[in-house]
Amino acid sequence: MCGVLLLLLLLIVCIVWWPMMIRCHEGKVLELDESNFDSAISSFDFIFVDFYAPWCAHCNRLSPELDKAAPILSGLKTPVVIAKIDADKYSRIASKYKIDGFPTLKVFMHGVPTDYNGPRKSDKLVLYLRKFVAPDVTVVESDSGITEFVEAAGTFFPIFIGFGLDESAISNLAIKYKKNAWFAVAKDFSENMMALYDFDKAPALLALHPNFNEQSIFYGPFEDNFLEEFIQQSLLPLTLPMTGDNLKLLKDDKRKIVLTIVEDETDYESKGLIKLLRAAASANRDFVFAYVGYNQWKDFAEAFEVGRKTTLPKMVVWDGNEVFFSVIDSESIDREDQGSQITLFLERYREGKVIEKALGASFVGYLSSLVGMRTVYILVFLVAVMFLIATIGKEESSDASTSVADNRETARLHADKED
Incomplete structure (x- = not known):
């Protein structure tokens, strides 16, 4: 009997207390912990959760953006609640949802989580999350x-x-x-x-x-x-400018990327070339056509063997991961009759007249954005441990060799003395 009364009391408390908590935090970011996380996920139809760590610089930059977005999203006809949890502190929750980097963002729709890889500025975040309730x-x-x-x-x-x-x-x-x-x-x-x-x-x-x-x-x-x-x-435009956000969009597209690298994507000549690329993209839908300005994203361009002395524009075909292809005799695009040169580039690529190459050092940044910084730290740690073990092994081997040599020398001297 006491047990039934206790459960009834608990139910009444939940019915009364939780709506009060909702009203109390309406328009603000909810701070979750292990005691209320599951209740929050089950109580809201749509809840956006920031799994953060207090020491994470990216998390600290994101926090004020969430504060701006929260009142707007809570005011929608179908509201979206924004919440956050210190996943570094509450490791059980982090483990349950396989959090391996900070911040990790998830949208829970009727209790079911889905990864959020959209923009993080408040205005665009609002636009993105509106889709989940439309x-x-x-x-x-x-x-x-x-x-x-x-x-x-x-x-x-x-x-x-x-x-x-x-x-x-x-x-x-x-x-x-x-x-x-x-x-x-x-x-x-x-x-x-x-x-x-x-x-x-x-x-x-x-x-x-x-x-x-x-x-x-x-x-x-x-x-x-x-x-x-x-x-x-x-889903992607005919010609996609390369940015950090657009790089994430390419992860979901399985097509190879025809990438054109120009000096500056904002100048007049580059804009004319982009129009020609758009026409080529319309006729070659099995590719994604993208472009990047060396002045706009130097580190990314340099991963494709582009430097200050490289003749630009330059075209390559990228698999979206670690490999790209240079098309023989069609890398650089001259100023004259660029449309014909783009057509020839595609024809030669389809004919297999290519040189396969590995992406440059800038790929490390791309890799870290995919797997999360914690995973990168773990990989670096493991490599360091393996290197340390190998070093110790060499030293022990060297010591053992020295010891054997010393023993042989001692034995030789002892034999000479006996003689």
Whole structure:
């Protein structure tokens, strides 16, 4: 009887205390520990958790960004709660969720965790997390509804709109790629809307990249495999500028990367070349086309054997990991007839006229961003231990050799004395 009363009392406390805690922290970042972590995860439909360490500089830079984002996200129609936990201190929680670097960010949707690899600035973080609570597919029924959807989606993610398509045609793929794009179907639209987005018949699936002023149209067939191939190839813009955030996006894309390295991606000549690359990308969807300015990201460019004396622009094909390919007689792009030179570069690559090379030392930074700094520290520690063992082994071997030599010399002297 006492046990039942105790459980009842505990239940009443949870019912009363937890909502009070929610109201108390509404609009602020929740500080979690081992006593309330599981309760928080089960109580909120959507909760964004920062697994941090107090000594981590990246964590300390992230903290004020979370403070800015928290009140905005808590005010959404479907709120997202932001929380954090000292994963260095509460190691049981860190171990349970396999935290191997700081900060590690996860979104718990109805208690199920998924890794967050999106932006960390408050404004973009808000845009990114809004997607987790949005409908998988938004149904719009007028031109104004289409315009409102595109404006609300913003410019950070690609947008897919099915004109004349049934919601069920893309719902499964919308769920699968929800973290990467916005999806909608338009039930009713005018010819003016078709002219605006430059397509002439329906059904059609429109892919928009507002941030890059790019769009493409897919007219079918609308079976899952063909639809998914179009969506996969349209998640990235035709030409992708290399940045830290965009480098993370490439992790999920299995295509090889045609990388063009220019002196400065903002100058007039580079912009003209990028337009030509966009045309080549449209005709060669089996590649990702990317570019980087030596002035914008020197360390990254140098990993592909580019220095101050290298003739630029230079093109290579990168596998996204440790290997890239130089195309024989087609590395550098001259100023004249660059479109033909890009075409020749691709033809020679497909013919196998390449030299395989290993990525330069800058790849270490890329590796650390993938596996987490704690793992890197462990690897460095293990290498140091192996080196120490090898060194000690050599010294012991050297000492043993010296000892044997000394014994032989002593024996020889003893024998000479007896003689």
